[in-house]
Amino acid sequence: MRPTGGPGEWRDRSGRAGGRVARACRRMAAFPALLVGLILLALLVGGAAAQDDRATVRLDGEPLFALSGTDTLDADQRARRVEQRLAVLVRGLEANPVARIETAGDERVIVVSGVRVTTVYPIDAEDNLTEIDGLASRWASAIEKGLTAAIARRTGFAGSFFADTFGALQTVLSRAGSSAVKVVPKLLAAALVMGVAILLATLVNRVQRFIFKRRITDRTLENLIRQLSYYSLILLGALVAADALGFSPGALVTGLGLTGLVLGFALKDILSNFVSGLLILTLRPFELGDQIVVGETEGGVERIELRATQIRTYDGRVALVPNAEVFTSRIVNNTADPVRRGNVLLQVGYDVKLGALIERLRASVASVKGVLPDRPVTVRVEDLGASAITLNIGFWTDSLRADYKETASSVRRHIASTMDDMGLPRPQPDLWRIAPAAPDDWARIWTATER
Template sequence: MINFSLPKFRRFSSLIAIGLIITTASVALTQEEEILIPPNNTPVEAIPGLYFADVLVRGRPIFQIGSLPEINATQRAEIINRRIASVLTQSDVVEQVTVKPDNPRQIATLQLNNRVLMTVTQQDAEDFGLEVEDLAQRWAKQLNQALNRPPLAIDVGQRLYETVRQLIQDTINNLPSLVGAIIVIGITWSAATSVRYLAFRWAQRTEGDSSTEILIGRLSYGGVWLLGSVIALGVMGLNFGALLGALGLTSVAIGFSLKDVLSNYISGIILLSARPFKINDQVIIGDFEGTIAQIQLRATTMKTYDGRLVYIPNQEVFQASIINNTASPRRRSSVKVGIDYGEDIDTVKKVIREAIDEIQEVEATPVPDILVCELAASTVNLEIRFWVDSRRSGFLATTSKVAQAVKEALEKADIDMPTDIYTLILREFPTQIQIKSEEG
């Protein structure tokens, strides 16, 4: 095979082989120029694309081709793939791919069913370190093997083999980055655990609130993992610009699909920060009342007074009115009692106060109050207000003890506590009752 450099070829062709080139390469030029020259003749610097792109047969990559000065690799591969697909679609019988060398031009064309599929150029030969004709023969052989449809079992086996081989090859190629990412993940796990422990201990010394300690520990742990994940992805060669763009495109869909989940987590962070209650507090949240057992970022766990566990989403907790019965160590309770209108109220108050003073569970300060709260139809109702332990068990037990002591003290002092008395006035006495009364 005769090798010519491009300047020599131009001088030689202009003086000797003009007619030969026109007659022998007219078909190849008309078809190949469509392949190689972009429609707008854009310079290679202005065309975005890859240096190499895949040539596909029935969706399977066969080999790669490079870019040319007039066209990038992606555009070139798209044109070749379209020609191959067109031949496979329009022809029932697919012939063998043949190589047509053009030694004066130092190129070779690959033809199928009398159609030019592609041109192998001197640039391709330099890219792959072969002669033009040798590279053309290799590509023709690979195309023929791909075009010959094997039996189904063999085709499936070949595809499976190629997939596994490509996976193994990719794994080997990416092994350094994978090992680096695994090392970063291990360091991140160790650092996150240590930071969470240190942050939790620091919160225990400074905050003194279990909810805040949990929040600080979890946020520290999550922050370290977030930083470590970013570094690990960077070691694996992730393009953060592309990642941010993808996140921007999908943020709306993610926001709608995970609205409730994100709302619960954000509400949990706010609750742990605001601290309207803490673990072991006795609270009323909506229709539920009980003791707070656990505060998580997604839900709050409450143990009701009858022993049941209620998991309340933090979004509902955040939006509900919360009554914290144990926010203060003391809580006011009250007992009502009714006395007869004929009793001396001051004497009654003295008897009640002496009975309350004997109960140790009642707080001495603030001093219990005994108030006349209602003048009912048959009784004078008194309300006894006193302060006790805010825990429910102590609150109920002390309130019961005070009610019992007041009743017993009033009975001992012979103070009447009448029931409701109803007076019936009969304006028109029935005749039957009058006759019986007269007969009696």
């Protein structure tokens, strides 16, 4: 692989190694962060309903019992309904509430003062690892004690207002604490998994760089393998982190299916750049180190990522061109072949001896340093103009821009020296256009003469 520039063409960037590493780390972290965000969004939309965690029924912030979700209601909705019924009972009862248990097939119904507070389902007994009758008795006893304490608080200091306010505040704090106890360990576990995944992906990336440096000379293939392995490990870590948060793979697929259409429209450009990057790395219309022209951008390819292609222009600036634009645009690869043809146009007068001039030009251009000796120099008559003959002088040189520009400049200098040595003047136009310096003065003189 040839270097991306010749002597004097590219600046020495050794002092920017730290900045390049920092930018590379930010670019590597951007895609995993986006990927994790998409997965979490999909999980929130489609996977939240798939959790089977139990919800705690509270009265004035005091926990009474925990129940499970059913086919029609999830655990939180079911717990809120029970709490609403208990709140109504607290306002209507005076003292000594009694909870009765009624049998309805496989279910048990807890009734207080004719109000059906809750139903104990077989799933509740299974989740509590007990018999349904024993569980119904425990729930009924907890409801009686909770109602008795709540009624007593409302007959004490400051009455119902203080008890209701304090109870609402305690309920909110209890729910927040309970949620934190359940969620924080999962978040820490997910963060630990993602941290290990990123660390492992970075380590594998460095090991691959060390191995490929000695085994693979194709830098574009190396770049493809390294990026695919890196992001695959990040994706695997995101899936394991989602499982640590309590979401099953089925819930993840459901969430991605529900949000896929919206994400497809919202992230159309990002996905297009991602797919285009894979195609560029696979089909390889150009490689790292090639000097290409994409639209108005021309320079050497420094990096091909899954989002954009990094091109360093000839004036030292870095251009990040989106892969979708690169893949769909017309690309000119100046260094796809190691040699490149150059052309210089020369105008001479009709009074010169073309045969002698052409032979001198061939010999002069062929002696220029950088012109390939195994490719003949050509001198052709390009055009017969009104006052001059146009010659097209062709030569072959290295395709790198630095070498090509330097050689073309040397060819022009040798052509000018040859013209001077032969004493050939430059062609002069036969028609000259003369314009007066002061047209207003000339107009007044012309008017006065006519009179």
